[in-house]
Amino acid sequence: MAGGCFGLCRLLRRKRKNRRGPGAGPAQEAEEEVQHFQPLQQDPGRDRPEEQDRARGRLRRAVQRLLKFMRVRRRTATTAPPELPAQPDTSAAELEVEPDVSTAPRDCAASGDMAPTHVTATSDTALTDGTATFDTALTDAETSSDAAPTDVGAKADATTESIADTDCLPMDSVTDAPSLDIWEEKTVSNVNEVPAIVRSIHQWLTCRVSPEVRLPIAIRRLAHAHPGHVVMTLLHCAPACDRAAAILWRTIASSATTAHEVLPTLLGVMEDWPLHSVCTSNGDHVDVFALAATLALWLMVQELQCQDALFVYAPRLLLALLCQVSMSTEQMPQEVSTFWRGCQELHGLPTHPNSFVVQTIRALLCRLQWDQELVSVERKRGWDALLSADTHHYAVGLLAREMRHVLVPSYGPLARHLLGLLSTEGPRWELPALAFLVEVLNYLDVSAGDDSVLQILARHLQSQCPERRRLALRGLLVLSGDPSMAKDICSLSEPLLELLRDGDGELVRMTLSVFRNVLQDEEDRKGLSSTAPRLTEALRPVFDNDNSHVQLLSIRLFREVMEVLAEEGTEPWEMQVRQSLVPLFFRWHDENQRVAEAAREALLWAASFLHRKDLEQLLETEQPFRFCDCLMEKDRSRRGEHLQQALPYLQSPQEPLREAAVRFMGVAGWHMREWQQDLWPILKGLTAMSDDDCPSVSNIRTTLVDAYSRAMRRPMSLQQPHHSPGTTSRHGCTTS
Numbered sequence: 194m195a196g197g198c199f200g201l202c203r204l205l206r207r208k209r210k211n212r213r214g215p216g217a218g219p220a221q222e223a224e225e226e227v228q229h230f231q232p233l234q235q236d237p238g239r240d241r242p243e244e245q246d247r248a249r250g251r252l253r254r255a256v257q258r259l260l261k262f263m264r265v266r267r268r269t270a271t272t273a274p275p276e277l278p279a280q281p282d283t284s285a286a287e288l289e290v291e292p293d294v295s296t297a298p299r300d301c302a303a304s305g306d307m308a309p310t311h312v313t314a315t316s317d318t319a320l321t322d323g324t325a326t327f328d329t330a331l332t333d334a335e336t337s338s339d340a341a342p343t344d345v346g347a348k349a350d351a352t353t354e355s356i357a358d359t360d361c362l363p364m365d366s367v368t369d370a371p372s373l374d375i376w377e378e379k380t381v382s383n384v385n386e387v388p389a390i391v392r393s394i395h396q397w398l399t400c401r402v403s404p405e406v407r408l409p410i411a412i413r414r415l416a417h418a419h420p421g422h423v424v425m426t427l428l429h430c431a432p433a434c435d436r437a438a439a440i441l442w443r444t445i446a447s448s449a450t451t452a453h454e455v456l457p458t459l460l461g462v463m464e465d466w467p468l469h470s471v472c473t474s475n476g477d478h479v480d481v482f483a484l485a486a487t488l489a490l491w492l493m494v495q496e497l498q499c500q501d502a503l504f505v506y507a508p509r510l511l512l513a514l515l516c517q518v519s520m521s522t523e524q525m526p527q528e529v530s531t532f533w534r535g536c537q538e539l540h541g542l543p544t545h546p547n548s549f550v551v552q553t554i555r556a557l558l559c560r561l562q563w564d565q566e567l568v569s570v571e572r573k574r575g576w577d578a579l580l581s582a583d584t585h586h587y588a589v590g591l592l593a594r595e596m597r598h599v600l601v602p603s604y605g606p607l608a609r610h611l612l613g614l615l616s617t618e619g620p621r622w623e624l625p626a627l628a629f630l631v632e633v634l635n636y637l638d639v640s641a642g643d644d645s646v647l648q649i650l651a652r653h654l655q656s657q658c659p660e661r662r663r664l665a666l667r668g669l670l671v672l673s674g675d676p677s678m679a680k681d682i683c684s685l686s687e688p689l690l691e692l693l694r695d696g697d698g699e700l701v702r703m704t705l706s707v708f709r710n711v712l713q714d715e716e717d718r719k720g721l722s723s724t725a726p727r728l729t730e731a732l733r734p735v736f737d738n739d740n741s742h743v744q745l746l747s748i749r750l751f752r753e754v755m756e757v758l759a760e761e762g763t764e765p766w767e768m769q770v771r772q773s774l775v776p777l778f779f780r781w782h783d784e785n786q787r788v789a790e791a792a793r794e795a796l797l798w799a800a801s802f803l804h805r806k807d808l809e810q811l812l813e814t815e816q817p818f819r820f821c822d823c824l825m826e827k828d829r830s831r832r833g834e835h836l837q838q839a840l841p842y843l844q845s846p847q848e849p850l851r852e853a854a855v856r857f858m859g860v861a862g863w864h865m866r867e868w869q870q871d872l873w874p875i876l877k878g879l880t881a882m883s884d885d886d887c888p889s890v891s892n893i894r895t896t897l898v899d900a901y902s903r904a905m906r907r908p909m910s911l912q913q914p915h916h917s918p919g920t921t922s923r924h925g926c927t928t929s
Contacts, residue, residue: 446493
């Protein structure tokens with residue numbers, strides 16, 4: 194093609210010389226040359242012959258083909274192997290007409306047929322004005338070929354100086370990168386070529402102030418076809434998201450379909466804290482920071498076009514970000530800290546990465562137009578709670594609850610995803626993931642018989658971390674409301690019984706609620722019957738818990754469990770019922786009326802179970818101290834045990850219970866006055882009390898001391914129990 198063009202040029206030159214004639218001298222040629230640069234007429238083509246118009250049209254097309262060929266040859270020379278032969282009739286000076294114009298900044302896209310701006314200025318003018326001949330264009334091009342490299346080199350130096358202050362990183366020569374035509378038109382059939390192309394695009398863009406128009410189209414097409422390779426290559430070559438990488442990420446996000454393809458790979462990196470290990474197709478196996486993917490997401494969120502793709506992956510994105518907040522708050526490896534300092538200086542981000550991740554969460558909610566949820570979390574100070582290790586799990590649960598009405602369709606699959614994360618060996622985000630799981634368990638279909646959720650909750654139920662135990666109990670409390678899960682929960686009765694001895698009232702309350710939910714169904718009661726004896730034994734100390742709600746639940750659960758046991762017969766469980774009479778008697782005097790009423794109902798059921806009609810009558814007529822007197826009179830063999838159970842109530846924080854305990858001691862002392870060794874615990878307990886604790890303590894203490902002294906002076910043979918009149922009544926009051 195080049196040979197044909199230059200042949201045409203020589204032919205036209207010979208014809209023009211022939212028209213001038215053999216006698217034309219240099220003066221005539223100079224005169225004609227000067228005429229080429231005369232000012233343009235108002236209508237330069239008005240007197241032009243038709244044949245000349247056709248000739249000039251052919252000339253214009255020939256020059257355009259020549260210039261286009263010269264540019265393609267330059268690009269081919271920079272990328273082709275050195276051994277390729279040069280085109281015929283093309284000199285080295287002509288190939289260097291535009292040696293490195295691509296390094297100069299451009300404000301718009303380069304057109305495919307656009308001529309070089311410096312070297313061909315004369316040719317362009319000639320073609321536009323329509324007065325210059327091909328000889329002039331060729332002569333000017335040949336004349337300026339020597340100066341062109343110098344001028345272009347100067348421009349390149351100026352360009353380098355103009356971008357010296359930018360974030361351009363040290364790279365290889367830009368001329369080694371493929372041309373934009375290749376990026377736009379080439380179809381990448383071999384994935385091994387993707388990393389090299391992505392790196393060349395990033396390298397080309399790094400050394401330019403403004404991108405080409407066709408470049409975003411190329412990166413979007415490449416990311417849509419090979420999203421995984423594009424994402425990982427970008428994260429490898431620009432983990433801190435320099436200016437060029439930021440442009441590429443936002444360009445990818447400007448296409449909804451491309452963003453939809455890219456987000457799953459970003460999610461995989463974000464979920465793998467602190468480093469994600471993967472090998473790209475070109476063998477690059479450098480680990481990638483999870484925060485690098487979060488930084489890329491933050492850039493993508495700023496593009497409106499990716500809103501639909503973000504909505505599809507919003508639940509998992511939200512979960513991954515919440516877990517990153519937790520991990521970056523609790524543990525920050527030195528390499529992550531070093532990496533983040535570079536990101537912080539480059540983009541002006543918060544000093545600590547957990548603050549940046551919270552900022553990304555808020556940006557995500559804003560992009561998805563969930564303003565109401567954003568404000569609600571802000572009002573409840575959830576964003577501040579996320580940044581504290583002590584309250585992070587609470588904030589995760591709060592955010593999950595606030596997102597419930599906008600993410601309900603996604604909560605089922607999200608619960609399954611969480612189960613997968615928590616089922617892996619050595620889960621990384623146990624606490625925040627468990628907090629989120631508890632909030633979405635209602636949307637998990639457990640009818641399939643998958644017991645993975647119970648295994649996860651059982652493991653955390655025995656954890657040394659109180660927060661994990663609490664979250665596991667909350668999860669069991671949710672599942673216990675499903676009749677199909679109650680039977681499986683019965684298999685966890687052993688660790689649940691251990692929690693009844695925990696000092697945390699909230700843990701005990703939830704444990705009691707789980708047992709009560711299991712007992713609601715008749716079939717489930719049978720599954721709990723083997724645990725019922727130990728459960729009733731563990732419940733008695735809970736009657737005296739500091740939390741009144743825990744007291745109420747424990748008393749009600751005790752009665753329900755005993756009803757289950759009574760169905761199997763009274764004989765095996767009679768001892769359990771008798772041991773509960775004294776604690777329930779004192780709870781009958783509780784300041785909380787609901788607790789007092791529940792204790793009275795439990796005592797009525799116990800009296801009926803023991804076939805004690807006398808006790809039932811006293812309870813129905815509400816005669817508490819006659820009840821105590823009757824109890825101590827009939828259960829002679831258990832008087833010492835009843836006394837030991839009553840002694841702690843002398844130190845109760847509630848005045849009604851202390852008063853009841855003192856009166857109980859008076860009744861017990863009246864019935865046990867013949868045994869001085871049994872009266873000593875009563876006297877010791879009463880002596881420890883002050884007169885301000887109970888108005889009658891002084892009189893009862895004095896009476897019991899006198900009775901104890903008389904008993905000590907009597908012969909042992911005379912120390913037999915009898916109901917002789919004494920100085921103390923059965924109700925603990927002194928008589929004359």
